[in-house]
Amino acid sequence: MSASEFxxxxxxxxxxxxxxxxxxxxxxxxxxxGGWGPKSDWQVGSPVLWKMGPDGDYQDLDQHVIAADPGRTLAYSWHRVLPMHRELFASEQEFEAAHTEKSQVRFDIEPAEVPALGVRLTLTHDGFDTPESTMLAGISSGWVMILSSLKTMLEDAERSSRD
Known part of the structure; x- marks a missing residue:
């Protein structure tokens, strides 16, 4: 892992x-x-639209599907900084400088080494301009929360289907 990826x-x-x-x-x-989320037809090159909050509409943030291999890999470009990210930055100058940064997210799905554990999901979010990227720092905690919620949702569904 390089210092400019999560x-x-x-x-x-x-x-x-x-x-x-x-x-x-x-x-x-x-x-x-948590009320946000992506929507696409998930074909390589297709746009990835984002629902901007529970009551928001889907918006085109200039993101596109990079890879889509069902059950194995999903990747898409990640939007630049949006106005809602302003609070992540110490100054207006830092916020404005971050507008040029565009990264990508990749989900790799593999069977777990121990079958009882299900699958291993590896998320790689990379392509940041520098290791000091404020967006890199911000997404790091965000992805942990999102993937924890995804795990809970899927495992609760698995338990419900067995009951």
């Missing part, structure tokens, strides 16, 4: 197909993103 692994008791479905289903994404 990599996070999490094990989820689900199948690769269920995990990929959750990553690509707009309604499911709103659940684990």
């Amino acid at each position: 990599v996070y692994q999490i094990y989820i008791r689900t199948t690769p197909a269920h995990l990929y479905q959750a990553l690509t289903d707009a309604e499911a994404a709103q659940q684990y993103f």
